[in-house]
Amino acid sequence: MGLDPRNYSQYSQRRDGREVQRLLGEIRRETYKKLGISFDKNYLTTGRQQLRANQVNDGTEAFVNRIFAQQFFENDIVLTSPQARSILNEIKRSLPLRPRSRTKGLKKRVSRQIHPDPTLFWQYTWVPYRFSYNNSYWQDNIRAGIRHVEQQTCFRFIENGTGRDYLRFDRARGCFSSIGRTGGGQIVSIGPGCDHLGIVAHEIGHALGLWHEQSRTDRDRYVTINFDNIQKYDLGSLMHYGPTDFTKSYDSYTITSHDPRYQRTIGNRMGLSFKDSKMINTRYCSNICKRKLACHNGGYTDPNNCRQCRCPDGFGGNFCDQVPVGRFGHRLENG
Numbered sequence: 001m002g003l004d005p006r007n008y009s010q011y012s013q014r015r016d017g018r019e020v021q022r023l024l025g026e027i028r029r030e031t032y033k034k035l036g037i038s039f040d041k042n043y044l045t046t047g048r049q050q051l052r053a054n055q056v057n058d059g060t061e062a063f064v065n066r067i068f069a070q071q072f073f074e075n076d077i078v079l080t081s082p083q084a085r086s087i088l089n090e091i092k093r094s095l096p097l098r099p100r101s102r103t104k105g106l107k108k109r110v111s112r113q114i115h116p117d118p119t120l121f122w123q124y125t126w127v128p129y130r131f132s133y134n135n136s137y138w139q140d141n142i143r144a145g146i147r148h149v150e151q152q153t154c155f156r157f158i159e160n161g162t163g164r165d166y167l168r169f170d171r172a173r174g175c176f177s178s179i180g181r182t183g184g185g186q187i188v189s190i191g192p193g194c195d196h197l198g199i200v201a202h203e204i205g206h207a208l209g210l211w212h213e214q215s216r217t218d219r220d221r222y223v224t225i226n227f228d229n230i231q232k233y234d235l236g237s238l239m240h241y242g243p244t245d246f247t248k249s250y251d252s253y254t255i256t257s258h259d260p261r262y263q264r265t266i267g268n269r270m271g272l273s274f275k276d277s278k279m280i281n282t283r284y285c286s287n288i289c290k291r292k293l294a295c296h297n298g299g300y301t302d303p304n305n306c307r308q309c310r311c312p313d314g315f316g317g318n319f320c321d322q323v324p325v326g327r328f329g330h331r332l333e334n335g
Helices: 015-033 040-053 081-093 136-152 197-207 260-265 274-284
Strands: 126-131 154-157 166-170 175-178 183-190 223-225 255-257 300-302 305-310
Touching: 126 136, 136 154, 136 183, 136 197, 136 274, 154 166, 175 197, 183 197, 274 300, 274 305
Parallel strands: 126 154, 126 166, 166 183
Antiparallel strands: 175 183, 223 255, 300 305
């Protein structure tokens, strides 16, 4: 079966599992304090029981990890102790977490869209990887996720490639990954229920340095975090996936989009979004194309094809200056 995520020391790359667990406890306590809630074991136990009973299977790793999510940060992230200390200090410096309005959130929330620590960047855009579980179906699903990341970015993944630092795909109980390059053979767990393209790409994104989208500094401009609907147990983890992840009841949202048209898109696990791949490509791939194209509408020079732009949804053409053509030859309107 592989590693058991409930034993943090089994998969902590830097042998600091106990220290990270202590820091995660401090992160939860500080978060409860910011929310004006007393922290005690009975409160924690009640929340954990609700989590097991009421979690909605929305196709994300939140459902798979619901039983042992307390071992991770934001449900599926394996932190190093320096990362955990940095997050704890960030919370201590921040204002109370309950915003008085949609636009007033944490004034000092630090952007964690892609990890800013250069020591955790991958040195090259080719990454060796290995499998620690011998099952062809499971391996093929992971390869599909890898191909998707390769199609969207300049990264190339070398199966059984040489190198001191590599990804080790394991079939542990759950889906989890570290943030950025942590050194040596770092584990990316693709456990039962995790082995489909969207979740595989999600966990690889973490390994390349991506945090969750809800960690953005401008989060409160687009969504409202409904604190009263979030499980008591997991209040320390404010960045959730689907709109009902960690909900107390099936009909209550924990994340509400300010634009109702996008409510059902929260928690997408179809693959990397345009913005996900753009962040990775901006960080790692900006020097691949010698000439930068004049891309429109937020597009950028495609590192996989320097003669064209990579365009956001709704735009096309070599320079992202065209909109799709409908069935009857009419240009489709954007927005």
